[in-house]
């Protein structure tokens with residue numbers, strides 16, 4: 001079949017319409033004339049496979065990555081950076097219109113100057129192939145493993161250390177059962193590296209631990225023991241093996257510590273830009289609450305603008321980090337509570353007048369408890385940091401009853417991929 005691609009899909013596919021049903025074609029770009037065939041037919045949509053691009057878009061580029069046609073990591077590697085930004089702006093606009101009936105202004109996306117080599121962390125599955133341990137990614141839409149020798153979006157320090165760790169393990173000798181290694185997690189800040197080796201139940205020989213610690217840049221080494229088959233990368237047991245427990249990063253004048261289970265944005269430079277923007281939206285006031293605060297970066301960033309800030313987060317280690325981070329940075333007006341964001345916010349709002357609320361939820365967006373708590377509160381301003389335009393727009397629709405959207409600012413934190421970060425400011429109507 002031949003057709004012209006009409007628009008972008010949310011996962012970076014091109015869409016054509018066949019009998020009014022959208023057909024999602026991976027690797028196709030709007031305006032291109034393509035030939036394709038249908039590989040899956042569903043009730044409301046189809047999946048098509050690209051056969052040939054008959055007429056190319058000016059936004060097409062030859063993928064700079066040799067794994068682009070197999071790896072599920074970067075769905076926009078075949079699109080010039082300018083086109084990637086256009087795609088993100090279009091998807092955000094469409095989501096806000098479709099789910100929240102918002103057709104107002106959206107600021108141009110804040111571009112990521114370093115759109116390759118920007119990732120400060122990676123979680124890579126490991127496999128033994130022909131006797132050698134290799135790291136990789138999963139194939140598009142499947143659990144098939146693709147061995148990856150070099151990843152272009154990881155920081156160069158991550159790539160350098162990743163190769164050395166695999167070399168150390170592969171050269172260790174036959175006493176080490178390599179099939180027990182499951183994933184390799186690496187975090188890098190300011191050329192300092194934290195490693196978490198995820199494995200089945202096993203005791204790493206001290207000689208192996210020493211050899212890994214000798215790799216330049218490694219400041220923290222952990223093992224996570226995973227025995228279940230859940231999708232979580234880490235297992236229930238975390239063992240600190242050597243060196244520091246935390247890795248430290250510096251953003252502006254803040255020093256922040258991070259344990260393995262604590263979240264931090266994976267693009268440090270763009271995260272700082274976003275925090276500065278969020279801070280610019282916070283008016284000086286009595287009480288600022290940040291729900292879903294991770295290690296407290298944004299709360300601490302904004303602390304000097306307000307009398308008191310309270311952060312809420314449900315990962316124990318992240319709360320521990322957030323409290324320590326406030327201490328290390330001599331910030332006395334910030335406190336952190338461990339628990340479910342919606343429940344804790346409900347309790348806080350019973351006895352306190354909250355001026356501004358920052359929410360930065362996971363991809364699933366705000367849950368019912370959070371939405372109901374916000375709607376029944378007297379919170380004046382809400383700053384919503386979202387990594388998913390669809391859930392953002394559905395939440396805006398729910399908040400519309402009492403809040404109106406006054407500013408929408410997308411950021412590109414995840415270049416080469418379809419993911420979009422957006423900061424929205426709401427005022428109480």
Ligand SMILES: C[S@@+](CC[C@H](N)C(=O)[O-])C[C@H]1O[C@@H](n2cnc3c(N)ncnc32)[C@H](O)[C@@H]1O
Nearest residue numbers: 263264265292293294313314340341360361362
């Ligand atoms: C997108 S991250 C944002 C972290 C932080 N704002 C930052 O910029 O680094 C979302 C955070 O919410 C936490 N989280 C997810 N669901 C939660 C819930 N129901 N209650 C509290 N925290 C939650 C996660 O552990 C994670 O740290």
